[in-house]
Amino acid sequence: MTSFGRPLTRNEDPRLLRGEALFVDDVELPGLLHAAFLRSPHAHARLLAIDTAAARARPGVVAVVTAADLGEYWQPGPLLVPPPPVPGMEFHQRCQVPLVRDKARHVGEPVAMVLAESRYLAEDAVADILVDWESLPAVGDLEAALAADAPLVHDDLTSNVAARVHQARGDYAAAARAAHLVLKRRFTYDRGASIPMETRGIVADWDRRADRLTVWDTTQAPVVIRNGLAAMLGLSERQVRVVAPNIGGGFGPKMMMFYPEEVLVPWAALRLGRPVKWIEDRLEHFFATTHERSQIHDAEIALDAQGKILGVRDVFLHDTGAYDPYGLTVPLNSQCTLLGCYVVPAYDSAFTAVFTNRTLVTPYRGAGRQHGVFVMERLLDLAARALGIDRAEIRRRNFIPADAFPFDQGVIYQDFSRLSYDSGDYEPILDKALAAIGYDDFLARVQPTARAEGRALGIGLVCYVEGTGIGPYEGARVQVQGSGKVSLATGIGSQGQGHATAFAQVVAEQIGVDIRDVEVVTGDTDQFQWGVGTFASRGAVVAGSAAHEAAKVVRAKILRTAAAHFECAEADLVLADGAVTVAGTDRRIALGALAGLANPMRGAVTPGTEPGLEATRYFGPASGATASGVHAMILEIDRATLRPTILDYVVVHDCGTVINPLILAGQIHGGVAQGIGNAFFEKLAWDSEGQLLNASLADYLIPTALDVPRMRLEHTVTPSPLNPLGVKGAGEAGAIPVGALFAQAIEDALGLPARDIEIREMPLSPSRLWEITEGG
Amino acid sequence: MKPAAFDWHAPTLLAEALALKAGHGEAARFLAGGQSLVPAMNFRVAQPAVLIDLNRVAVLDHLGFEEDGTLAIGALCRYRRLERDAEVARRLPLLAEALAEVAHPQIRTRGTLGGNLCHADPASEMPAVMLALEARLVLRRAGGIRQVAAAEFFLGPLATALAEDEMLAEIRIPPLPPGSGTAFLEVARRRGDYAMMGVAVVLRRGPDGRCDLARIALCSAGPTPMAAPRAAAALLGQALEPAAFAAAAALAVQEIAPMGSVQASPAYQRHLAGVLLPRALARAAERAA
Amino acid sequence: MKITLRVNGTDHVREVEPRLLLSDFLRHEIGLTGTHVGCEHGVCGACTILWDGEPARACLAFAVQAEGHEIRTVESLSPGPGRLDALQQAFQDSHALQCGYCTPGILMTLTAFLAENPHPDEAAVREALSGNLCRCTGYQHIVDAVLRVAAA
Ligand SMILES: Cc1cc2nc3c(=O)[nH]c(=O)nc-3n(C[C@H](O)[C@@H](O)[C@@H](O)COP(=O)(O)OP(=O)(O)OC[C@H]3O[C@@H](n4cnc5c(N)ncnc54)[C@H](O)[C@@H]3O)c2cc1C
């Protein structure tokens, strides 16, 4: 029986459930030293002097490291993602440094590293370090940061502009002139954090005798870390093993590299000849792990009288934080995703990325797509209102028609290829969502009845696309072992997306074994040498396809070897249940035995024979696969307190062929929960000095089981033509449209359109909503 | 986030605990459930040199009604024990109703009412409830004992009337006047969070059907738990009806001084007080005999 | 100082500083790394253990305080090597975990909850879960897992 496409339970669960699974902080080694960091208390300050004598003298302290102690090793981190090949763009690369040398550019930037016999002692010693700071005025507000007299985050630049990118196609000015309606609005999206339940951490162990460095790291990209560390430390790649064991959630920021701690901890292990562990605590996490989301959009839409989009213009500011090692991935995603499911004949979009005295911004689930969706969907809501067209209808009128795929959007995407949607069919998704949520009935009956009872019920409906599964490549090695079990190794890390199961299903499908007999190894550079990482919803698409390709080759090898063994034609063989059988006979050989035959210990083989039932294959899609969907929600809001309750939530999603519906549902549920957090609970709050005011889980609120509703999921399938499995990514879909959905549903519930009040910002809160609606 | 070092003492006798405090003074802190103190120590915003752990002082862990109906709660009585006590729920429903809003069961397993009051967070529910219930607090020092009214205990954010060598030993809650109804309502961002605004009310309908007793207390409404005596006084002699509730709420909103937080602006907090009070008063009136 | 802690029915004798958190004792002194740490300020619930049968945060107690008490961690749930108890099995069957980092704390919270309320409805389950944060699952499959056990 085929396992592909079935809701199979996960291979990785039993160990996690028994508390036996290895996470980075579970690594214990003899002689382990513990690192703690002194971090800048200022958002912007010059480092005048640092005195570590008392810290060094504290019993149990082995070393205190400052920028000066690093010598040549002190280098700004590498640029991870180069800027896109957009003509005329401007980009200033300023990467994070391992330890502050001259000035601190955000609160929490590391200044010194203490190594001690315990974390407790290390923290004691951090408190012993004395620093003379000259505090400088900080920039946080994006517009203020661009003022002529703004303090400079990077003194060698003439302004805080990190980048400017302008992309346009069609003639927006002409579109606006010809339009029946032009709407212009400002939209803002504020900062949030990804808050995986496991913070970051790293353990490094230099084995002097084996001449090898082993690093356990909470990274989504172990191979890239290994290559980078080897280069920085002057080791060969062979000498470095990076293991990303179980990762307690990543959501993007664990894809950032190199974090200063990632550079320093292995260095210290080498220097001191003792293993070193650093586990980020939750307080550090709020400052030291990257954030996302501040943008300000001034956007304009031009439509004809029927609500057909003629053009969109958007000028936006993007907060990149103090450094920009991740290039322009986030604002490019915003720029491209804004186009959504729609035909936009003229598009003119320009953004300015801005340095601020805040923690770095790198992709977090959605990675800028939220912003684009928020702007476009809000513009359509407002346009629908102005034109007297139903919300669903205006979207339908602008959908890219089903026969228009592949559809070229004519702008450059985050993978530097032209943004082109591979496949899709949007109307059936919308229809399913409308039916599932009971849209017509809600507007005709439910809402008026509730209103008559004094209850404020509203409905929201938002469409989105998600560019997923981008390149460059991933690889996979599939091998049948002597035991008959099959191993699969890939280079990506896993943060809980169920790769061990989904990939096993892909392999089991080809090799005819039970998925429990497929052992998947991800995130260990000794097991697989090449790879890029888990980001951009690409694991299933890219590594899954590589696994599929490798498994196909192994299948062919199995059949070839068995045909030779049985001296029959391959066509007569049946591969199933872990064995090969000659059809219609009882002649059968188990895969394990066959693997033995494929690896002869004596005698000669035909020249060119590769031993074993093993194959390695790589897969690199030409461009990303575009998933799409509609979220619909009914919520009730207490008019007086402005606390909302979600009464119904429907997701209709097209992510191509589904490998495992159970895992897919989990991905969507989790994404929606994060989207709800982002829309209504989570907002990093700063004071004017650049101090973060809510750096704890008691003050930065992530949704609980009572804040996330039961979700109902439905699917449509338009397979991607760009990969052999037909899959599209699904990792971020849940999170992307939720902000726009909240805005729309709340406006609807409170009857804000009738009061000429618009929600044009995210995240909201009851307090903020009260200010918007009542507070003037 | 590891606590700084401290000397740990775990006396079993009350006198020992008091003597330790007398000896160490400000350098020492009592440790009850640890649900406020330990997080503060983990963040290193609290770094006591000495911890006097009360968890083994058995005499502090008591709970019971006395003959005159006063509820005596030992300073070490856990939230969990309080909330599970059927007699408490019957006789002091306000306490039970508000307890359910405090944190989560996992916190209430170890957290104590005594520790919570000594922590004196103005956003905390229980201090306001103590005002509404006119609780009296028994403070002990080596060789001394005094009682203060809850209203005199709270001096400011995280500040109480406890002297350097004093301990809160017992919380004494007098019986509710017969026939009174109570209610607690709050608005928090999430379940178990500190309230953005919370109100505790006690009401009684006199023989003439009009209000003859009213108490109003609020949390997250100022630097301490706040009483609203003018609003309460305005209810006296009034019919327990929406108009009177609204009028009282309008007064209460003037009496409080919300400080605002990351979650709520002072204006919104004030607005919430105006929303919650009439709701709570109506509920209490319904419950009043 | 020298302490003896009874964890999962076994006594463990260790020399510790008074400031050692119970969560660190469990994880790093006696190697029970199933108990996770996500915040060290009592909010996330990843470190939830049973303290004399009641759910409590291991990050908000000092190890020295646990002397004389019965501590239970996630490692005690499995009925035998390689096996899962009914709740753990329901978690697997319902896909109630993704990264699994929050899972041990949630299992301990729910173990106590189900002992007291064997047949809760969805609202009660969500209420019981509200003191544990999960960033991956959106909770729905966790709720399903509990309801599955409650129905059995
Ligand atoms: C996740 C979480 C959520 C929470 N949510 C809420 C909430 O919604 N509402 C709310 O009100 N609280 C909340 N709390 C706080 C909680 O209620 C604590 O305030 C409470 O448990 C404190 O009691 P404790 O016994 O734990 O005190 P401890 O933490 O032990 O002590 C608190 C303070 O009181 C002092 N102290 C303790 N006992 C005495 C004594 N007998 N005499 C003199 N001083 C003493 C201590 O030295 C310390 O300064 C929450 C806590 C957590 C961790």
Ligand code: FES
């Ligand atoms: S680690 Fe204890 S509650 Fe988060």
Ligand code: FES
């Ligand atoms: S499964 Fe990852 S935090 Fe819950």
